[in-house]
Amino acid sequence: MNAPDDLTTLASCPFCGCAAAYYGAAVRCTSFKCNAGLSPDWSTKTVRSVQGDPDERLRQAQSETAERWNRRESQAAPAQEGGEVPERVGTCEACSKAIVDGEKYASTTDGCSLCFDCAPMLSNVVRQMDEALENGEAENWFDLSEDELRADRESMAEDIATNGDRKAVH
Secondary structure, three states, rough: OOOOOOOOOOOOOOOOOOEEEEOOOOEEEOOOOOOOOOOOOOOOOHHHHOOOHHHHHHHHHHHHHHHHHOHHHHHOOOOOHHHHOEEEEEEEOOOOOOEEEEOOOOEEEOOOOEEOOOOOOOHHHHHHHHHHOOOOOOHHHOOOOOOHHHHHHHHHHHHHHHHHEEEOOO
């Protein structure tokens, strides 16, 4: 169900950049691949605060949902040349920004992804490797043996000494 013309214009999907549409009082991305959505706040307080007929309640819920949807716009993935939307490879665990194909990001030992802005510096990774070695937790570090982790740590420390500290991204 699409919204009447007098409702707020919806921003692009914050995850894939495609158009969004109203579905009842909810807002949903129109891309079949993404299908991100945002449901209205149907809390008792919100529902009771809107007096009037059911159509007025629906318009109020749509307006509130659209406002929250549009606040998420800054997370939108940039469209590539030709209007193509890049494929989403994950979501940053720290800030919830979409990570799309072609962007640099970090992967953590527990399988999380971090966007470039939230990714740790190489020196922080070396410090985390030192802690894992000290605590006997080398096997939790991408399934490396203690010797492999120690060798990777030394290689990374040498790289920092030679090329300077930078984000630990791929």
